[in-house]
Amino acid sequence: MRKRVAVMDLGTNTFHLLIVEGLANDLKELRHDHVAVKLGEGGINKGLIQPAAFERGLNTMKSFQQYIEYYGVKEVKAIATSAMRSAANGKDFMDQVKAETGIQIETINGDSEASYIFYGVKASDILGDATSLILDIGGGSIEFIIANHTKIFWKQSFEIGAARLMDKFHQIDPIPVDCIKELHQYIDTILLDFYAAAQRFKIENLIGSSGAFETFAEIAERTKGNDFDLKKLKSYQFDSEDLISLTDSLIRSSHEQRLNNPCIIPVRIDMIVVASIVTRYLMQKLNINKICMSAYSLKEGVLAEMLG
Template identity: 55%
Template sequence: MDLGTNTFHLLIAEGESHHYHEIVHITEAVKLGEGGINKGYIIPRAFARGVSCMQRFHDLIEANKATKVRAIATSALRNASNGHDFIEAVKDKTGIAIEIIDGEQEAGFIYQGVKLSGCLSAKTSLVMDIGGGSVEFILGNADKITWKQSFEIGAARLMDLFHRTDPIPPASVEALNLYLEDKLTDLFTATADTEIDKLIGSSGAFETFAGLIAAEKGEPFNLKNIQSCDFDEEELLALTGKIVQSTHLQRAANTGIIPVRVDMIVAASLVTRFMMQRLHIHQVSMCTNSLKEGVLAGMLA
């Protein structure tokens, strides 16, 4: 289980780490960070949704007779003053012991998940995972990680800080970009003397980008059938530009954007554009694997 700020994921599988069969793979829009993401507190209705979701996950785990179970919690629970209360409530009602991991561990698991997909090459890539609470950046290739770090600048946090009116006004976009410039100094230092072959977006918003571009072109798109895809730079920039200029109603009416991502896709688009332009990256790929696949690889190994 990957217990994120916006979504909780359950993946039940069997087999070997490089060749496994998915039995259950579901995502629940829990919105644990709703209303309190930048206050460091899980509000009561989000708390209740989270516990209820974990009870459903427990029932599926029992029904499928899973023998090894791990529940990994990230930014929202890591930073919430009542995060341990949530962990105790889940343990009491389900018996599931939630592990809170730090940003470095999170980035490591994401790398393992992306590596498992075969997206990495001998050249240096920058892996980016845009979550609701944090964004992880990993520099590395198919053999090793050369640098990794987690930053508390996730889409839910950015939306709370900058996306107060819709569509997001140009002044807010400029303020968000200045904020990223300030918060990501460690990343810019790490990449200063590094030639980055491509940016790999790990699951989340990048899956939405890929689906929307395919829909615009009238092409079939099914995440179950792909593990990665390459973007055309101009198509990706054009799409993210449209998203940034769109209204909530326009995004909500688009069946290619899942409800939990309708508003946060704006911040994710801005982060993606900022990274491409700031680091002069022209090749961008999407990888469907992320943290949960990285954790699973270790469990199956």
């Protein structure tokens, strides 16, 4: 039986609404909204949702509820991740959303977040027999999942998302070389468990899950003069030299240059720098040259579960 469902992925930077109808293997997208709520702005490392961000989030949830009613959706799932689960007033936000919209937000831990991301990426048909590192660079956390198409070998979520790293290391623009070195050293101290897992399982390729990797893919294609429509893609294969060149260029760029780049959506204009640094560093550290992007992520993983 065909179902109509709505999934909300309420991230640190962006709130997504996806309304679909159909079966797990035959979906029709009715609506897909993403709103740059910037829930972590001004408070991500203080563990507090600031008043302006709180208001933006609440208004976005009210508009999402109107679409849910318009499409007559009965089955709704709203998932909140890093910023909301770590904010002292995260529960206040969820309570107010419930009171004003009827939407019950569910916070999930990093482990569940990584699982949903795996099932989302798996649905894009990008995973094969090879052992892959799935990397999801969010605003509040980064998920590391070592897997192939049949199973997860290892997964962990680290609270080192792009908004947190930007707040700590990217105060001057363009980002100084010293700050890049400090960022490398910082993530090395955090990622010890991941490095140990990477030695146990021979990682053959890296799959970037949506987010910054969508921007990398668009820049790569438009630089070659090609059209790029993310809606028509489930996945994208990078030329590793192109990716190194474009991440280099983003790391060296000024805020003004990024602002004037039509490939970079507003919410990523500054966070794309630390996302580029993390991606480049992991490619070098793990000696990985095969890189791709999955356009599917957490919300598609939640959908897969809802639609069986």
